[in-house]
Amino acid sequence: SRAALSEARASGKPVFVWFTADWCVTCKVNESVAIEREAVRDAFAAAGVVTMVGDWTVRDEAITAFLTEQGVAGVPLYLWYAPGASAPQQLPQVFTQDLLIDLADQSPGKPPPVPSAAGLD
Numbered sequence: 560s561r562a563a564l565s566e567a568r569a570s571g572k573p574v575f576v577w578f579t580a581d582w583c584v585t586c587k588v589n590e591s592v593a594i595e596r597e598a599v600r601d602a603f604a605a606a607g608v609v610t611m612v613g614d615w616t617v618r619d620e621a622i623t624a625f626l627t628e629q630g631v632a633g634v635p636l637y638l639w640y641a642p643g644a645s646a647p648q649q650l651p652q653v654f655t656q657d658l659l660i661d662l663a664d665q666s667p668g669k670p671p672p673v674p675s676a677a678g679l680d
Contacts (some may be wrong), residue, residue: 570609573638576613576640577594577635577637579634581614583657587652589635592655593658594656595654598660599656603659606663629647629649638653642666
């Protein structure tokens with residue numbers, strides 16, 4: 560919902576929103592090869608990314624209106640809201656997990672990596 564999106568954005572955390580449908584082949588491929596990968600889940604968790612999914616399988620009117628506002632006629636639609644940004648970054652319709660990991664890694668406020676103890680003996 561718009562209220563949930565507003566609340567997520569107000570948290571100061573990055574927000575990744577994707578709109579999908581059961582019948583959308585491109586959506587399912589992106590979910591399989593990028594969005595639902597362990598490396599992406601780990602990067603999102605480390606950066607505190609809030610994820611939201613809009614399911615357009617039954618052509619929900621509220622989602623249709625939101626898609627139209629974003630300048631698209633249907634799914635897939637992927638949006639990245641950086642903390643403090645006035646508008647989302649619209650991601651390509653087809654992408655790899657590297658794009659999502661890079662976005663998470665560039666998030667402001669992400670804690671720095673813990674240095675490795677290897678080679679310190």
